[in-house]
Amino acid sequence: MPLLPLPPPAGTVSYTVLGAHIPKRPLVLIMGLSGVKEDWGSFAYAMAETRPVVVHDHRDIGASRADSPDVEVTLQTLAEDVVRLVEHLRFEEVDILGFSLGGVILQHLLLHVPHPSFSIPHAILAATTTKPPHGDPSFAALLARPPPARDATTEQRREFVKPNMELQFDAEYVDAHPEEIEKLVTATLSTRRPARTIAKQRFALRTFDHRPHLPLLSRSHPTTQVLVIHGALDRVIYPSEAAYFDRLLPHAQRLEMPSDQYGHWWFAYFGVETWVRNIGESLDREGEKAKL
Numbered sequence: 001m002p003l004l005p006l007p008p009p010a011g012t013v014s015y016t017v018l019g020a021h022i023p024k025r026p027l028v029l030i031m032g033l034s035g036v037k038e039d040w041g042s043f044a045y046a047m048a049e050t051r052p053v054v055v056h057d058h059r060d061i062g063a064s065r066a067d068s069p070d071v072e073v074t075l076q077t078l079a080e081d082v083v084r085l086v087e088h089l090r091f092e093e094v095d096i097l098g099f100s101l102g103g104v105i106l107q108h109l110l111l112h113v114p115h116p117s118f119s120i121p122h123a124i125l126a127a128t129t130t131k132p133p134h135g136d137p138s139f140a141a142l143l144a145r146p147p148p149a150r151d152a153t154t155e156q157r158r159e160f161v162k163p164n165m166e167l168q169f170d171a172e173y174v175d176a177h178p179e180e181i182e183k184l185v186t187a188t189l190s191t192r193r194p195a196r197t198i199a200k201q202r203f204a205l206r207t208f209d210h211r212p213h214l215p216l217l218s219r220s221h222p223t224t225q226v227l228v229i230h231g232a233l234d235r236v237i238y239p240s241e242a243a244y245f246d247r248l249l250p251h252a253q254r255l256e257m258p259s260d261q262y263g264h265w266w267f268a269y270f271g272v273e274t275w276v277r278n279i280g281e282s283l284d285r286e287g288e289k290a291k292l
Helices: 037-047 075-088 101-112 137-143 154-166 171-176 178-189 195-206 214-220 239-248 272-284
Strands: 003-005 012-018 027-030 053-056 095-099 122-126 225-229
Touching (some): 003 075, 012 037, 012 075, 027 037, 027 075, 027 101, 037 272, 053 075, 101 214, 154 178, 171 178, 214 239, 225 239
Parallel strands (some): 027 053, 027 095, 095 122
Antiparallel strands (some): 012 053
């Protein structure tokens, strides 16, 4: 798996380009809190049947390695890593989709990180927020728990991960798809997710507010089209948080889906084919409506 060297002591970023042979504008996917590139699952592979798709692990998580446990993990460094990756791949233009923390990173990139070597025709803000978000109080309580001890059993680790995973979906979905939840929990336990890195990511989410700056995007990125994805059943980041995008980015559009009845882990609903089709149609549409 390719590795992108970062300035010491940041180490390397692990990435994969799916569908590299397809002659269309690439789509870069930015994962959320504690996530790794494998979490995109079948959505990334299905999307890569229509265009190149770039997935990566944030610094010091997954297959990305840091030279020091003290490596800096902030919105600035995470956004700079995305820019370095796109420049490394020598793409002149990319569409970018940021999910949850990934959407916060995408906003930071657009607002604060120069990227003169490439343009971003489309920015997709998925299940994300403009500020430290309001969500189900139980999710905040789960995040505040100390991580399992180094000698914790697999079952103890599973009991730690499962409640967090269940909150990524609405309660009805959890009850109807127990096997899928178990598969996601198993996948989480099988990949490297250092507690120190997740703690740094969480801290980055406590110390930002993009609301004063978002209206400035109309000047800095006048041709970037913004698309918003946010389900009415999201328990991690309440859907009311997306109203700030409606107010501060008046020309942003909501992705049209069969309904708004989906949770935080949005791409698990409706079947990936529906997301690939609807997102793909939006990316291939060069209209003016969604321009800032």
